[in-house]
Amino acid sequence: MAVATVAALLAALGGALWLAARRFVGPSVKRLHRGGDSGLMHGKTVLITGANSGLGRATAAELLRLGARVIMGCRDRTRAEEAAVQLRREICQAGGPELGPDSSGAGELVVKELDLASLRSVRSFCQEEEPRLDVLINNAGIFQCPYMKTEDGFEMQFGVNHLGHFLLTNLLLGLLKSSAPSRIVVVTSKLYKYGDINFEDLNSEQNYNKRFCYSRSKLANILFTRELARRLEGTNVTVNVLHPGMVRTNLGRHIHIPLLVKPLFNLVTWAFFKTPLEGAQTSIYLASSPEVEGVSGKYFGDCKEEELLPKAMDESVAGKLWDVSEVMVGILK
Numbered sequence: 001m002a003v004a005t006v007a008a009l010l011a012a013l014g015g016a017l018w019l020a021a022r023r024f025v026g027p028s029v030k031r032l033h034r035g036g037d038s039g040l041m042h043g044k045t046v047l048i049t050g051a052n053s054g055l056g057r058a059t060a061a062e063l064l065r066l067g068a069r070v071i072m073g074c075r076d077r078t079r080a081e082e083a084a085v086q087l088r089r090e091i092c093q094a095g096g097p098e099l100g101p102d103s104s105g106a107g108e109l110v111v112k113e114l115d116l117a118s119l120r121s122v123r124s125f126c127q128e129e130e131p132r133l134d135v136l137i138n139n140a141g142i143f144q145c146p147y148m149k150t151e152d153g154f155e156m157q158f159g160v161n162h163l164g165h166f167l168l169t170n171l172l173l174g175l176l177k178s179s180a181p182s183r184i185v186v187v188t189s190k191l192y193k194y195g196d197i198n199f200e201d202l203n204s205e206q207n208y209n210k211r212f213c214y215s216r217s218k219l220a221n222i223l224f225t226r227e228l229a230r231r232l233e234g235t236n237v238t239v240n241v242l243h244p245g246m247v248r249t250n251l252g253r254h255i256h257i258p259l260l261v262k263p264l265f266n267l268v269t270w271a272f273f274k275t276p277l278e279g280a281q282t283s284i285y286l287a288s289s290p291e292v293e294g295v296s297g298k299y300f301g302d303c304k305e306e307e308l309l310p311k312a313m314d315e316s317v318a319g320k321l322w323d324v325s326e327v328m329v330g331i332l333k
């Protein structure tokens with residue numbers, strides 16, 4: 001009995017040490033721009049959707065530190081204001097630029113309401129005049145939620161992750177072109193591999209499968225990026241798409257984890273998942289690095305270009321998805 005207990009304790013200790021070691025040599029990517037280049041984004045305005053939490057928040061913090069004027073496009077003003085107060089405090093404590101509450105100029109942080117589950121909200125957001133927009137980061141996302149519909153009756157994951165951003169980007173294209181050279185950065189997921197664009201049932205009203213629908217919305221992000229890059233050729237506006245890897249954020253809020261399994265789950269995410277700042281590196285890189293000036297239509301992970309599956313490169317599907325999305329969001333030609 002005593003031998004078994006000691007063996008079990010040693011095994012647990014060994015496991016914990018291995019996980020800890022894995023954590024420190026594991027998923028981190030090189031820390032671009034940290035520790036230098038603090039004026040790199042000076043004079044640039046960046047809009048980040050879903051900037052109050054997770055990857056969006058980490059991206060906002062770093063771009064602010066680099067001197068950008070950051071607009072947080074968030075659906076819940078209270079949560080966004082709280083995040084903004086904390087961000088300002090963190091940047092100040094770290095000796096970064098002074099951040100004003102809500103005015104134009106470098107190093108400013110601005111909160112604006114933007115609910116991607118409402119086309120009305122997207123339209124009214126875009127009506128607010130902005131003098132320029134240098135970088136748009138389509139980051140907000142919803143993951144494997146139960147069947148829900150957006151205000152306009154679309155399946156929630158497709159509606160928020162793809163359609164809301166589709167309309168937002170289209171309405172901001174004029175401003176991005178007049179501010180060129182400018183960039184669009186789209187956050188997708190490696191899970192796009194398990195999705196498919198079924199034009200017969202884009203709204204998933206027949207057989208809702210939350211995993212498939214998330215993957216499909218993320219495949220749509222990539223097809224959208226590639227079609228947009230084609231349409232933007234010669235404009236000096238670039239668009240690229242990235243996967244951040246597995247990151248510890250609030251994304252899994254709709255996933256039920258039994259109480260007994262939770263400690264193990266937390267240990268595994270701590271050991272194997274990136275921190276939000278590590279996960280945000282590719283967004284920050286694509287938004288700010290001179291290395292990617294002029295690069296467009298590419299798929300990135302850990303700040304390097306990666307290959308896509310053929311289904312994400314199918315130009316006819318990308319073109320059809322664009323046309324169908326235009327009709328769904330009511331874009332008039």
Ligand SMILES: NC(=O)c1ccc[n+]([C@@H]2O[C@H](COP(=O)([O-])OP(=O)(O)OC[C@H]3O[C@@H](n4cnc5c(N)ncnc54)[C@H](OP(=O)(O)O)[C@@H]3O)[C@@H](O)[C@H]2O)c1
Binds near residue numbers: 055079187
């Ligand atoms: N975490 C990962 O492992 C992982 C892996 C691959 C891809 N991604 C992608 O990374 C992106 C960021 O996710 P995250 O991991 O940082 O998760 P997160 O912490 O949950 O952040 C998601 C953000 O999206 C916002 N959002 C959700 N629905 C919205 C809506 N209708 N309108 C406007 N904003 C909305 C959320 O706002 P509220 O706070 O108000 O809900 C939140 O700010 C997503 O596109 C996700 O698919 C993440």
